Amino acid sequence: MREWFRNLWVGISTVVRGLWVTLRIFRHTYQRKAFTQIYEYPEQPVPVKARYRGFHRFDLTTCIGCDKCAVACPVDCIYIEKEKSPVGKGFRINTYTIDYTKCMFCALCVDPCPVDCIFMGSNHDLSCYSRDGCIVDYAKLPLQTAWGQATLNPTAVAESKVLYEPVWVKGEPSPFEFAEE
Numbered sequence: 001m002r003e004w005f006r007n008l009w010v011g012i013s014t015v016v017r018g019l020w021v022t023l024r025i026f027r028h029t030y031q032r033k034a035f036t037q038i039y040e041y042p043e044q045p046v047p048v049k050a051r052y053r054g055f056h057r058f059d060l061t062t063c064i065g066c067d068k069c070a071v072a073c074p075v076d077c078i079y080i081e082k083e084k085s086p087v088g089k090g091f092r093i094n095t096y097t098i099d100y101t102k103c104m105f106c107a108l109c110v111d112p113c114p115v116d117c118i119f120m121g122s123n124h125d126l127s128c129y130s131r132d133g134c135i136v137d138y139a140k141l142p143l144q145t146a147w148g149q150a151t152l153n154p155t156a157v158a159e160s161k162v163l164y165e166p167v168w169v170k171g172e173p174s175p176f177e178f179a180e181e
């Protein structure tokens with residue numbers, strides 16, 4: 001008889017505990033704000049952690065065109081076109097393109113860079129209507145946008161598509177140096 005009552009108690013208490021969880025979640029569902037009430041995208045985007053791996057940040061004025069990032073990329077989605085610079089040593093970068101239809105945001109391209117000119121950024125949105133919009137040539141973007149001081153956006157990428165020359169070439173003064181003065 002005692003065993004029967006014990007089983008009855010275990011059965012009832014288990015059902016009550018399960019229902020309590022259901023009621024608690026049910027109440028939260030009606031009390032919490034809608035996601036769009038908290039984050040009014042795009043004016044107020046969802047915050048990301050400091051080590052978030054978003055679209056890259058790239059400094060054209062520092063890159064020496066060594067190809068180490070492209071060699072390290074496991075999916076071969078970095079394409080660099082360069083030529084011998086007539087000014088000073090090293091190369092002039094003509095294109096520094098990343099194909100985001102292939103990139104898997106692994107950050108393996110960041111560590112080999114000897115001059116720290118490529119990092120993973122915090123931007124997670126580069127919405128576009130075509131695959132071409134996912135192919136970003138950082139040498140044709142405004143320097144501040146490429147280096148993450150302005151948000152990388154589809155309009156900047158679309159405007160960069162009509163440029164044939166990089167926005168900065170070796171020998172020209174770096175706008176970042178002016179900003180520091």
Ligand code: SF4
Nearest residue numbers: 073103104106107109
């Ligand atoms: S994050 Fe990874 S996949 Fe993307 S470009 Fe860098 S190495 Fe290649």
Ligand code: SF4
Nearest residue numbers: 063064066067069113
């Ligand atoms: S590793 Fe750095 S310096 Fe070398 S090509 Fe890539 S971004 Fe430029």
